[in-house]
Structures are given as structure tokens and as C-alpha cells.
Amino acid sequence: xxxxxxxxxxxxxxxxxxxxxxxxxxxxxxxxxxxxxxxxxxxxxxxxxxxxxxxxxxxxxxxxxxxxxxxxxxxxxxxxxxxxxxxxxxxxxxxxxxxxxxxxxxxxxxxxxxxxxxxxxxxxxxxxxxxxxxxxxxxxxxxxxxxxxxxxxxxxxxxxxxxxxxxxxxxxxxxxxxxxxxxxxxxxxxxxxxxxxxxxxxxxxxxxxxxxxxxxxxxxx
Numbered sequence: 001x002x003x004x005x006x007x008x009x010x011x012x013x014x015x016x017x018x019x020x021x022x023x024x025x026x027x028x029x030x031x032x033x034x035x036x037x038x039x040x041x042x043x044x045x046x047x048x049x050x051x052x053x054x055x056x057x058x059x060x061x062x063x064x065x066x067x068x069x070x071x072x073x074x075x076x077x078x079x080x081x082x083x084x085x086x087x088x089x090x091x092x093x094x095x096x097x098x099x100x101x102x103x104x105x106x107x108x109x110x111x112x113x114x115x116x117x118x119x120x121x122x123x124x125x126x127x128x129x130x131x132x133x134x135x136x137x138x139x140x141x142x143x144x145x146x147x148x149x150x151x152x153x154x155x156x157x158x159x160x161x162x163x164x165x166x167x168x169x170x171x172x173x174x175x176x177x178x179x180x181x182x183x184x185x186x187x188x189x190x191x192x193x194x195x196x197x198x199x200x201x202x203x204x205x206x207x208x209x210x211x212x213x214x215x216x217x218x219x220x221x
Contacts, residue, residue: 003144006038010047011149013088018150019157021092024110025149027118028091030140034133044080047087049128050094052077100125111159113150115141158203170198177208185215 001009007029014025014032035049036042044057057080064072081087095101104125109117116138123134130136141147154160164170174195180186191208194200214221 001039003033003038006033007144007146007149010084010088013085015149015153015156017088017092018110018153021096022107022110023092023095024113024115024118025153026115026141026146027110027122027137028088029146029149030115030119030137031091031122032088033140034136039084042084042087044078045084045087046078046081047084048091048094050079050087050091052079057081098125101127113147113154113159115147115150155202158201160201161199162202162205164198170195173200180212185212 010029010032011025014028017023017028018025032039032047036047039047060077079087079090081090095106101107101122105121106118106125109121116134119134119137119141122128122137127133151160151163155163164173174192177186177192177195181189181192186208191200194204211221
């Protein structure tokens with residue numbers, strides 16, 4: 001599978017995990033690519049090289065680890081999944097349940113949309129033994145522009161304001177909301193102000209649209 005095909009296949013699931021669990025989509029995608037060779041070596045559908053450590057569903061695999069300044073080949077037990085989707089979900093839960101990653105700043109840097117900081121936090125927390133792990137993740141992200149998945153998820157999840165292509169779109173949206181305010185359909189003057197200031201999020205606009213439609217239909221909300 002070509003890298004772009006791999007990322008197109010996993011991108012939506014990675015973006016969904018960012019919205020739900022706070023792990024940057026670009027990091028999820030880059031780790032999956034690096035750990036599995038873009039899906040070519042995902043034995044047991046394990047995309048992230050997560051070890052079993054008591055897991056019921058596991059299998060022994062040969063892997064390479066950087067130990068005492070040199071690469072060594074070892075056999076270890078790794079988790080087994082029913083699908084790549086299960087592997088992606090478990091990756092998020094694995095990071096969430098291990099406080100080491102929180103303390104290292106994985107989720108703080110993710111929330112700031114800082115993929116470089118997140119990659120370095122993963123390495124400092126000991127996710128992999130490879131001393132060049134963070135730089136490899138960053139290289140993959142930048143080569144394939146995976147940070148675009150971060151922005152898409154952040155926009156859909158309401159982390160950041162909407163990304164409209166033209167200035168006039170923001171003005172038109174502000175004018176529309178100001179008109180609805182003048183008509184009494186909406187009552188909070190902060191809505192047109194947020195639109196004019198380009199600070200309105202997609203989540204807010206979706207909610208606002210539902211309220212406007214309900215009120216225009218005679219529903220008291």
C-alpha cells in the first residue's frame with residue numbers, strides 16, 4: 001500500500017480519535033506508518049507496536065529495539081486486534097490510561113496542535129527505544145502534510161474557529177447573524193461579533209443553526 005493510500009484509509013479514524021480522545025491525528029497516522037511500515041508489517045492488526053503485558057489477545061513477534069547503545073533483535077509479546085480500527089482506538093486508550101504520557105505533555109501539546117512537541121513528549125515518555133523516534137515522526141508528518149488532519153479535526157471538534165477561505169465569507173456570515181439579531185430571532189449580540197472577529201467555531205455554528213431553525217418554525221427555545 002502506498003503511503004498516501006494508507007493515510008487516506010486511516011485519516012478519518014485518526015481525526016475522530018483526536019476529537020474524542022485528544023490524540024493528534026497526525027501523530028496517530030505517523031506512528032501507525034512508522035511502527036507498521038505503512039501497514040505492511042501490522043501483524044495481528046497491531047499498527048502501533050503496543051506490547052501485550054498481560055493482554056488476553058496477544059502473539060509473540062520478533063522486533064528490533066535500541067538497548068545499551070545498539071540495535072538488538074528480540075522476541076516479545078504484542079497485542080492482537082480484530083481490525084485496524086480496533087488498533088487505532090486502543091492506541092488512544094493506551095496513551096490515556098498511562099499517566100506517564102499525560103505528565104510528559106502528550107495531551108497538552110496535542111491540544112495546542114503542536115505535533116512536534118507531541119512527538120517529543122512521546123519519546124521522552126518512553127514510547128519507543130529508538131533515540132530518533134520523535135524526529136522520524138515529525139519527518140513523516142511534514143513529508144505527507146499530516147498536520148492538515150489535525151486542523152480538520154480541530155475545526156470539526158470546535159477546538160479552533162472555522163477556516164473560511166475568503167474574508168467576505170466572514171463578513172457575510174456576520175451580516176446574516178446581525179440581521180437575525182435585529183429581527184429578534186437570536187438575542188445574543190456576541191454571535192455576530194464572533195463572526196466579524198473570525199472566532200466562530202463549526203460546533204457553535206451548528207448549534208446556532210439548530211436554534212435558529214427551531215425558532216423560525218415556532219419552537220420556543
